[in-house]
Amino acid sequence: MTLTTRLFLLVLILSCVKTCLSENDLRGFTGTETKDGVLLNPTAKKVLESRLTTVFLPVVYIIVFAVGLPTNAMAIWVFLFRTKKKHPASIYMANLALSDLLFVIWIPLKIAYHFSGNNWIYGEGLCKVMIAFFYGNMYCSIIFITCISVQRYWAIVHPLSQQRRDNCVAVAVSVTVWVVVWLVTTPLYLYDQTVKVTNLNIITCHDVTRPSQRTTAAAYFLTMGTLGFVVPTIVCVVSYVLMLKSLRSSMADANIAKKRRKAVVLIVTVLVMFLVCFTPSNIMLLVHYTLLLREVVNNGYGFYITTLCLASLNSCVDPFVYYFISEEFRDHVKNTLICRSERTVERMRVSFSALKYSKKSNTYTSDSGNTQSSSC
Numbered sequence: 205m206t207l208t209t210r211l212f213l214l215v216l217i218l219s220c221v222k223t224c225l226s227e228n229d230l231r232g233f234t235g236t237e238t239k240d241g242v243l244l245n246p247t248a249k250k251v252l253e254s255r256l257t258t259v260f261l262p263v264v265y266i267i268v269f270a271v272g273l274p275t276n277a278m279a280i281w282v283f284l285f286r287t288k289k290k291h292p293a294s295i296y297m298a299n300l301a302l303s304d305l306l307f308v309i310w311i312p313l314k315i316a317y318h319f320s321g322n323n324w325i326y327g328e329g330l331c332k333v334m335i336a337f338f339y340g341n342m343y344c345s346i347i348f349i350t351c352i353s354v355q356r357y358w359a360i361v362h363p364l365s366q367q368r369r370d371n372c373v374a375v376a377v378s379v380t381v382w383v384v385v386w387l388v389t390t391p392l393y394l395y396d397q398t399v400k401v402t403n404l405n406i407i408t409c410h411d412v413t414r415p416s417q418r419t420t421a422a423a424y425f426l427t428m429g430t431l432g433f434v435v436p437t438i439v440c441v442v443s444y445v446l447m448l449k450s451l452r453s454s455m456a457d458a459n460i461a462k463k464r465r466k467a468v469v470l471i472v473t474v475l476v477m478f479l480v481c482f483t484p485s486n487i488m489l490l491v492h493y494t495l496l497l498r499e500v501v502n503n504g505y506g507f508y509i510t511t512l513c514l515a516s517l518n519s520c521v522d523p524f525v526y527y528f529i530s531e532e533f534r535d536h537v538k539n540t541l542i543c544r545s546e547r548t549v550e551r552m553r554v555s556f557s558a559l560k561y562s563k564k565s566n567t568y569t570s571d572s573g574n575t576q577s578s579s580c
Contacts, residue, residue: 206524211221241400242412247533250275251506252322252404252411261513265311268516271309275523276301292355292374299378300348304519307341310334311516324398324409331409338516342482343432344519349478350436351377352427353443360450388432391424413496422497425489433486437479444475453493467519477521485515 244252251257283298313334317324324331355374399412413421448471488508 208568235482242403242414243403246413248412248505249401249404251509252406252408254506254512256506257322257411258457259507262315264513265315265318265516269308269315270518271312272304272311272425272523276305276519279523284493290371293359295371295374295378296348296351296355298325299381300345300522303341303344303348303498305524306501307337307516307518311335313417314338315455317499321406322411323406325407325548328396328398329389332393335397335410336392339390339428340385340513341519342485343428344381345522346380346433346436346478346482347381350440350443351381353440353474357450360447377412388428391420408460418496418499422493425493426497429486429490429493435484437483439474440478447471447536475575477518481518481521481563484573487510502533 236365275358279301283294283301287294310333313330351374353372358370378482395417396414397410397415398407400407401412474531481492485508488504488511492505
C-alpha cells in the first residue's frame with residue numbers, strides 16, 4: 205500500500221468519524237430528556253436567551269394587540285349591528301374578525317412570557333389554550349380568506365345568483381369551519397406543551413418538545429401545514445387567477461374599465477398580503493417539523509419563530525382588508541367615526557357654554573335643548 209493510498213484512507217476515515225460526530229451533535233434538537241425536564245443543546249439554548257425572543261417578539265406582539273384589538277372589535281360591531289343587508293362576503297369577514305379577536309385577547313400572556321425570558325408561569329392549561337388559539341386563528345384566517353376569495357369569484361362569474369341561498373351556504377360553511385378547526389386543534393390539548401429546561405431553569409410554552417413526544421408533534425403539524433395551508437393556498441391562487449381572467453375579458457367596455465382596474469388592484473393586493481403573511485411561517489413550519497421528525501438540529505429555529513410571530517400581523521391587516529374590500533363596511537366606519545366626533549364636539553360645546561353662563565348667573569342653564577339630535 206503506497207503512502208498516497210494510506211493518506212487517502214486516513215482522510216476518508218477521519219471524514220467518516222467527523223460526519224458521525226456531527227450527526228450525533230445534531231441529534232435531538234429538543235435536547236436530552238431527564239427526570240427533572242429537558243437539557244437543551246447550545247443552539248436551542250442560545251435562541252431562548254437571545255434578544256430576538258425576549259425583546260423583538262414581544263414588541264411585535266404589543267403592536268398586534270394594540271392595533272388588532274380595537275380594529276377587530278369595531279369590525280365585528282359593524283358587521284353585526286350596522287350592516288343591515290347581510291351578504292356572503294360580510295358573513296365570512298365577520299367570522300374572520302371574530303377569529304382574529306379571539307386570538308388577540310390571549311396575546312398579553314404571550315407578551316409577558318417572552319418579556320420574562322421565555323418563562324411560563326401560568327400553568328399547563330393556559331399554555332394549551334393559548335397555543336390552540338394561536339394555530340386555530342392562523343388556519344381559521346387562511347380558510348375564511350379562502351372562502352372570501354371563492355365567494356368573490358362566484359359573485360363575478362354568477363352575479364345574479366340568489367342571495368338568500370348564498371347567505372345560507374355562507375352560514376353553513378362558517379359553522380363547519382369553526383367545528384372542524386375546534387376538532388383539529390384538540391390534539392394540542394392531549395400532550396404537554398410546557399417543558400422545564402433544566403440548564404436555563406425556566407418553563408417553556410411550546411418552544412421545546414419532549415423527545416418522547418417528537419413524533420406526535422411532527423406528524424400533527426406536518427398534516428396541519430399541508431391541509432391547512434397548501435390546499436387553501438392553491439384554491440386561493442386559482443380563484444384569483446380566474447377572477448383576473450374574467451375581469452380582463454370585460455376591460456374592452458370603457459364604461460366599466462375603471463372599476464375593473466380597481467378590482468384588479470384590490471385582488472392583487474389581497475393575494476400578496478395573504479402570501480406574505482402566511483407563506484413564510486407555514487413553509488418554515490413544514491421545514492422545522494420535518495427536521496424535528498428526523499432528529500436534526502434546526503439552525504433556523506429563530507427564523508421559524510420569527511415568521512410565526514410576523515404571521516400574527518394578519519390580525520392587524522385583516523380589518524384594513526375589510527375596509528378596502530367592502531364599500532358598505534367603509535361607509536359604516538366613516539359614519540361611526542364622524543358621528544362620534546360630532547357628538548364629542550357637541551358635548552364639549554354645550555359644557556363650555558354652560559360653564560360660561562354660570563359665571564354670570566347663580567342659576568345653572570344649559571342650551572343643550574337647542575342642539576339637534578344625531579341619527580348616528
